[in-house]
Amino acid sequence: MGAIGKMTTEQKQIIGKTRSICPICGKQIAAERVKIGEEIFLEKTCPKHGFWSTVIWRGPVNFLEWIGESAALGDDENLGCPYDCGICGEHRQQTCCVLYEVTCRCNLACPYCFAEGGLGDDIPMEQIKADLARLIKPGQTFLQLSGGEPTVRDDLPQIIRLAREMGCKYIQVNSNGLRFADDEPYLAACAEAGLSFVFMQFDGTSDEIQIAMRGEPLLERKKQAIDNCAKYKIGVTLVPTLVPGVNTDDIGNIIRFGSSLSPTVRGVHFQPVSYFGRYPEPPANADRFTLGELLAALPLQTDNGVKLTNIAPSHCDHALCGFHSSFIVRHDGSLLALTRRDSGGCCCGATTAEQNREYIGRRWQRSADESPCPEDADDFEKFLNEARVYSFTVTAMAFQDAYNLDIERLRQCSLHVYDEGRIKPFCARYLTLSGGQA
Amino acid sequence: MARKLKCARCGVDLEMKKIDFKYFEVEIAKEIPCCPSCGQYFIDQELAEGRMRAAEMELEDK
Ligand SMILES: [Zn+2]
Ligand SMILES: [Zn+2]
Numbered sequence: 001m002g003a004i005g006k007m008t009t010e011q012k013q014i015i016g017k018t019r020s021i022c023p024i025c026g027k028q029i030a031a032e033r034v035k036i037g038e039e040i041f042l043e044k045t046c047p048k049h050g051f052w053s054t055v056i057w058r059g060p061v062n063f064l065e066w067i068g069e070s071a072a073l074g075d076d077e078n079l080g081c082p083y084d085c086g087i088c089g090e091h092r093q094q095t096c097c098v099l100y101e102v103t104c105r106c107n108l109a110c111p112y113c114f115a116e117g118g119l120g121d122d123i124p125m126e127q128i129k130a131d132l133a134r135l136i137k138p139g140q141t142f143l144q145l146s147g148g149e150p151t152v153r154d155d156l157p158q159i160i161r162l163a164r165e166m167g168c169k170y171i172q173v174n175s176n177g178l179r180f181a182d183d184e185p186y187l188a189a190c191a192e193a194g195l196s197f198v199f200m201q202f203d204g205t206s207d208e209i210q211i212a213m214r215g216e217p218l219l220e221r222k223k224q225a226i227d228n229c230a231k232y233k234i235g236v237t238l239v240p241t242l243v244p245g246v247n248t249d250d251i252g253n254i255i256r257f258g259s260s261l262s263p264t265v266r267g268v269h270f271q272p273v274s275y276f277g278r279y280p281e282p283p284a285n286a287d288r289f290t291l292g293e294l295l296a297a298l299p300l301q302t303d304n305g306v307k308l309t310n311i312a313p314s315h316c317d318h319a320l321c322g323f324h325s326s327f328i329v330r331h332d333g334s335l336l337a338l339t340r341r342d343s344g345g346c347c348c349g350a351t352t353a354e355q356n357r358e359y360i361g362r363r364w365q366r367s368a369d370e371s372p373c374p375e376d377a378d379d380f381e382k383f384l385n386e387a388r389v390y391s392f393t394v395t396a397m398a399f400q401d402a403y404n405l406d407i408e409r410l411r412q413c414s415l416h417v418y419d420e421g422r423i424k425p426f427c428a429r430y431l432t433l434s435g436g437q438a
Numbered sequence: 439m440a441r442k443l444k445c446a447r448c449g450v451d452l453e454m455k456k457i458d459f460k461y462f463e464v465e466i467a468k469e470i471p472c473c474p475s476c477g478q479y480f481i482d483q484e485l486a487e488g489r490m491r492a493a494e495m496e497l498e499d500k
Contacts, residue, residue, distance in 0.1 A: 310463075384489060384493060
């Protein structure tokens with residue numbers, strides 16, 4: 001793409017100020033949100049390592065309208081971010097979900113992977129017990145068991161049982177689903193131990209996409225995993241990592257595929273690709289798919305089944321970090337929208353992490369009672385029954401990397417990772433500098 | 439309805455009528471007592487604080 005050279009000749013307009021880091025030395029530096037043509041960039045200069053410009057928004061959805069009145073960084077605020085993190089007193093959001101890595105091993109070798117897969121020894125059970133005791137708040141915690149690939153551990157059911165006994169409210173496993181497809185007794189043991197729902201890596205509805213993303217034709221095994229989850233009443237949320245030119249035309253197909261498997265599939269959670277881990281050179285702007293492009297693609301690829309007016313920016317996290325949208329899958333397979341985006345002027349401010357946790361947890365978990373309404377039920381009862389049983393969410397989370405990191409976003413993050421006794425925002429925990437240094 | 443209700447304003451017997459409740463894209467129809475004269479309808483407490491409130495909660499953004 002010769003685009004960068006061309007852009008500099010166009011009019012630049014600064015539309016916001018924040019802070020970021022230098023992707024090489026990691027030093028916190030000033031950053032500007034700059035509009036050039038139809039694109040928004042995060043631009044920053046390190047006195048030592050030079051100028052960086054990363055696209056953060058493209059497309060027809062109005063950027064400033066979308067972010068609304070988010071609180072800008074004060075000059076003296078969050079100066080230690082992300083290095084003093086753990087979490088510091090200046091962090092603006094409570095923990096919504098806490099992610100806990102049970103292994104760094106994986107049973108796939110993906111071209112696109114967040115986790116720095118490796119061999120290494122698994123955390124011993126005694127350590128897990130001690131960690132969970134520290135991080136679980138009984139009756140509250142939404143725990144994401146992650147990895148690596150957590151299902152490579154034969155004792156995952158015991159970990160789930162332990163977390164359940166310690167009073168976890170929701171227990172989610174982040175998985176590629178392969179073991180759940182191949183080993184039904186293992187899934188049964190997880191379900192019996194108290195697994196709430198599965199976050200299943202699902203990058204596309206064709207094997208062509210599966211191969212491009214994961215190196216293997218996995219579609220049939222993904223379907224088998226969903227079938228098996230259906231048997232044990234485990235809700236599944238499909239999680240595509242979106243990479244431009246690979247699966248960004250499959251967004252509508254993934255939603256149709258997911259909603260056709262309601263009530264087992266509870267929603268789709270899109271994650272535009274971000275660049276953690278080691279990369280030989282800075283990712284080009286053409287390698288990025290922004291939240292704005294995802295928003296624009298949704299109505300286009302769903303024949304307006306998911307409209308922009310149905311999608312609300314995250315109130316719990318920063319508006320640039322994600323969105324949510326809730327639906328009922330009707331008998332004919334169409335989506336009935338329940339969410340409406342406030343048309344500006346919202347005065348209620350941020351949502352608490354607890355509200356967000358309940359909103360998400362209640363929808364991603366299958367309803368305990370899926371029996372149809374009695375004959376004489378009125379339309380209110382029928383609506384409530386369908387909203388509970390056939391709930392379907394379309395959500396997104398855009399992770400940050402060293403290039404597009406925005407401290408204003410980071411300080412509001414509610415997805416936290418347990419890391420050796422400390423709780424850190426997801427994007428601070430997995431941040432890697434250009435040399436691969438964490 | 440065990441007893442016949444009368445409209446407080448008009449003194450006329452209320453009649454059951456189907457009302458469409460609209461919430462954004464959701465429409466829920468329900469027969470409730472209406473006054474044939476002034477058109478006012480009456481929602482009892484059980485419906486208002488029960489199913490109706492629950493439906494609104496589903497549609498509220500958190
Ligand atoms: Zn630097
Ligand atoms: Zn009347």
